[in-house]
Amino acid sequence: MAETAAAIPKSAPRARAAGPRLGPAAEVVCIVALALIASAILFSLFLLVIGASPITFFQLVWLGGFGTAFSFQNTLQRAAPLILTGLAFAIPARIGLTMIGAEGALVIGGFASAAIAIPLVTSGAPPVLTLAIMASAAMIAGGLWTALAGWLRHARGVNETISSLLLTYIAIAIMFFFVEGALRDPGSANRPSTLPIGRETMIGDIPGTSVHWGLLVGIALAGALWVLMSRTTFGFAARLTGGNPRAALAQGLPVGTLIVACAAIAGACAGLAGFFEVAAVHGQANAALVAGYGFTGILVAFLARQNPLAVVPVAILFGALAAAGGLVQRRMDLPDASVLVLQGIIFVVLLASETLYGRAKIFRPAEEGR
Amino acid sequence: MDAFADTALFTLLVAMLGGAIRVSTPFMFVALGECLTEKSGRINLGLEGNLVLGAMIAYAISFHTGSPWTGVLAAGLSGLFLGAIHGYVCKLPRVNDIAVGIAMMAFGTGLAFYLGKPYIQPSAPRLEAIPLGEWTGIPSLAQALAINPLFFVGIALAVGMSWFFRNTRMGLVVRTTGDSAPAAKAMGVSVDLVRFLATAAGGFLAGVGGSFLSLSYPGSWNEGLSSGQGLMAVALVIFARWDPIRCVWAALLFGAAGAIGPAMQAIGVTQGFYFFNAAPYILTLLIMASSARSRFSGRDAPGELSIVK
Numbered sequence: 001m002a003e004t005a006a007a008i009p010k011s012a013p014r015a016r017a018a019g020p021r022l023g024p025a026a027e028v029v030c031i032v033a034l035a036l037i038a039s040a041i042l043f044s045l046f047l048l049v050i051g052a053s054p055i056t057f058f059q060l061v062w063l064g065g066f067g068t069a070f071s072f073q074n075t076l077q078r079a080a081p082l083i084l085t086g087l088a089f090a091i092p093a094r095i096g097l098t099m100i101g102a103e104g105a106l107v108i109g110g111f112a113s114a115a116i117a118i119p120l121v122t123s124g125a126p127p128v129l130t131l132a133i134m135a136s137a138a139m140i141a142g143g144l145w146t147a148l149a150g151w152l153r154h155a156r157g158v159n160e161t162i163s164s165l166l167l168t169y170i171a172i173a174i175m176f177f178f179v180e181g182a183l184r185d186p187g188s189a190n191r192p193s194t195l196p197i198g199r200e201t202m203i204g205d206i207p208g209t210s211v212h213w214g215l216l217v218g219i220a221l222a223g224a225l226w227v228l229m230s231r232t233t234f235g236f237a238a239r240l241t242g243g244n245p246r247a248a249l250a251q252g253l254p255v256g257t258l259i260v261a262c263a264a265i266a267g268a269c270a271g272l273a274g275f276f277e278v279a280a281v282h283g284q285a286n287a288a289l290v291a292g293y294g295f296t297g298i299l300v301a302f303l304a305r306q307n308p309l310a311v312v313p314v315a316i317l318f319g320a321l322a323a324a325g326g327l328v329q330r331r332m333d334l335p336d337a338s339v340l341v342l343q344g345i346i347f348v349v350l351l352a353s354e355t356l357y358g359r360a361k362i363f364r365p366a367e368e369g370r
Numbered sequence: 371m372d373a374f375a376d377t378a379l380f381t382l383l384v385a386m387l388g389g390a391i392r393v394s395t396p397f398m399f400v401a402l403g404e405c406l407t408e409k410s411g412r413i414n415l416g417l418e419g420n421l422v423l424g425a426m427i428a429y430a431i432s433f434h435t436g437s438p439w440t441g442v443l444a445a446g447l448s449g450l451f452l453g454a455i456h457g458y459v460c461k462l463p464r465v466n467d468i469a470v471g472i473a474m475m476a477f478g479t480g481l482a483f484y485l486g487k488p489y490i491q492p493s494a495p496r497l498e499a500i501p502l503g504e505w506t507g508i509p510s511l512a513q514a515l516a517i518n519p520l521f522f523v524g525i526a527l528a529v530g531m532s533w534f535f536r537n538t539r540m541g542l543v544v545r546t547t548g549d550s551a552p553a554a555k556a557m558g559v560s561v562d563l564v565r566f567l568a569t570a571a572g573g574f575l576a577g578v579g580g581s582f583l584s585l586s587y588p589g590s591w592n593e594g595l596s597s598g599q600g601l602m603a604v605a606l607v608i609f610a611r612w613d614p615i616r617c618v619w620a621a622l623l624f625g626a627a628g629a630i631g632p633a634m635q636a637i638g639v640t641q642g643f644y645f646f647n648a649a650p651y652i653l654t655l656l657i658m659a660s661s662a663r664s665r666f667s668g669r670d671a672p673g674e675l676s677i678v679k
Contacts, residue, residue: 098468158658161415161468162605166651169598173648180644298472337483344477348459351470355462 027363064327065320079319083218085297101164103294104171109142109271114285142271150263214276388514389629399579410568411674415471418600419478424580433494445581453573548672
């Protein structure tokens with residue numbers, strides 16, 4: 001990256017930071033809040049049409065997501081993979097890639113970690129070494145998987161949105177091919193799975209809670225990636241490429257390398273989510289890995305406006321929604337897919353709200369007033 | 371002939387022929403819908419949602435009314451509804467049509483799963499196939515040639531759409547809107563209106579494609595009914611270079627790839643079932659990698675399209 005650093009004028013980031021920064025931030029918060037309120041109203045109308053009470057619904061979501069210590073821990077447990085898959089969408093988005101393949105990278109990463117664990121566990125390797133190898137395998141597998149979509153984009157001009165989704169289906173097929181074939185544990189009769197890694201190898205919970213370590217790793221990674229994207233030459237070059245690829249090329253930036261690198265970081269994040277699903281939740285790879293975390297992560301990243309730090313609270317919000325799903329199902333007799341409907345409404349309204357940016361005068365910095 | 375009819379190769383080919391015709395029908399409808407939308411210069415990645423919602427609505431309406439064709443119509447209307455939302459939201463300034471497509475995919479499938487819970491168990495009247503292979507006297511061939519009328523509707527539609535684009539004023543307006551919005555404006559055409567109508571109509575076709583999934587093949591409603599066919603159709607349109615007739619051929623090719631897995635099962639090869647099932651995705655990826663930047667693709671692509679830039 002040395003030649004890249006030389007190509008960028010040193011004053012460029014500072015010049016952007018000079019203006020008042022509260023204005024745009026307040027605008028983002030206001031518009032996102034407005035979008036969430038509008039979604040809640042639309043979903044309430046939907047509930048009223050089908051004869052359910054919106055008030056009960058939101059009370060139950062609060063109760064099931066944050067109401068008790070138990071439910072909050074359940075929320076955090078579900079937020080952990082969402083932080084990682086949210087990052088997996090947000091990082092490539094900064095360089096202008098719309099990659100929706102986190103689900104596939106999660107599955108292939110989780111599967112790779114479970115597969116590599118089989119010889120290690122049977123030969124009695126120490127748990128710490130096994131876990132380290134498993135995590136590396138998951139990140140490498142996931143990273144290579146999405147790097148392929150990034151490379152296809154750069155080298156062949158293949159639309160990355162479509163290719164990353166196709167790779168997701170291929171990843172799921174690969175996992176089932178092995179889990180129901182060569183790597184199937186004969187003991188798993190009803191639900192074909194790989195050999196369990198065993199309780200002594202599995203990552204425990206954060207002491208004093210029932211939340212696994214994936215949450216803290218996710219938060220730390222969100223912080224690290226924020227620094228990478230906002231405070232380093234690499235991040236600046238990536239954002240410049242996202243804003244104007246031709247200008248980046250003209251500046252002599254290694255656009256191809258940047259694109260593939262951002263795609264690989266995304267896959268590594270999602271692969272890590274798969275690793276935690278295997279090493280902390282299920283103990284083996286099976287159909288439970290295909291749980292839709294990758295797809296919810298897209299929505300998380302959009303709501304966080306592709307900011308790695310904002311991904312964390314948004315992921316917790318959606319973790320709460322998922323955690324409350326069971327309670328809503330039992331108490332109100334609504335199918336668990338009602339959460340999917342709510343997510344879909346939030347998603348569409350949120351994207352429609354993009355049109356509001358720059359319209360209200362009060363958010364504009366004084367110098368820029370046109 | 372009779373000796374050949376008993377061989378495994380014959381069974382495989384017949385199973386693939388029948389499979390290609392069956393599997394290609396939903397591809398054809400979604401691809402034609404996407405083709406119409408993209409010709410107007412907008413992309414709709416959310417047709418997967420239309421497909422799933424259409425499948426669910428068609429099954430439910432067919433169950434309640436006893437008429438599968440009413441179900442097909444209702445499926446089209448549900449697709450029209452989703453397409454209209456997509457068309458309206460994308461009309462707003464500063465809104466990204468690819469992202470909205472992903473959101474509509476989530477919304478459409480979520481709505482279908484929600485509304486479809488009560489219809490997983492009951493069985494609804496299905497669309498009757500036309501037996502075209504009785505004369506051969508070979509049961510397996512007769513079964514493969516029992517073709518659903520929607521297949522022929524799709525082909526007629528492709529021919530009609532091709533004629534529409536080439537020979538009508540409306541077709542010219544749609545093509546101009548897709549190639550150059552300023553030129554369309556200079557003609558006095560409302561670009562937003564044309565794109566809105568093209569997106570809504572494209573959504574209608576994708577909904578009809580969904581009805582085939584639940585009312586003909588596989589022929590029942592469940593949540594795993596569609597696995598990316600709606601998105602593969604978008605890739606298919608690029609491969610077909612925005613030509614309705616070529617969309618039909620491409621749909622048949624994709625259908626044949628999708629039929630490999632079940633056809634191998636028919637001759638008793640169960641090993642690698644999941645591998646063969648992944649064939650259509652791998653094929654799509656290879657086709658996109660080889661065709662995305664070809665000379666022809668650049669020439670035939672609508673100029674306003676964000677996905678080929």
